[in-house]
Amino acid sequence: MTTPVEWIDPREQIEFSVRMANGRLAPRAFADEAEARAWARPDEGDEVVSFNYVCACDR
Numbered sequence: 001m002t003t004p005v006e007w008i009d010p011r012e013q014i015e016f017s018v019r020m021a022n023g024r025l026a027p028r029a030f031a032d033e034a035e036a037r038a039w040a041r042p043d044e045g046d047e048v049v050s051f052n053y054v055c056a057c058d059r
Helices: 033-039
Strands: 014-019 047-052
Touching: 014 033, 033 047
Parallel strands: none
Antiparallel strands: 014 047
């Protein structure tokens, strides 16, 4: 017998990353937007981006 799991809307599972100045995503995961912003270097062209599992095309 299996235990039912609570459904989680994938549109609400937001991930944050940093698009580096060279156009690539940062080679690491971030726990939240604040961590991504702390890692990014906007003065060098980095940009914090967010996406969810529904529209993530890099997987």
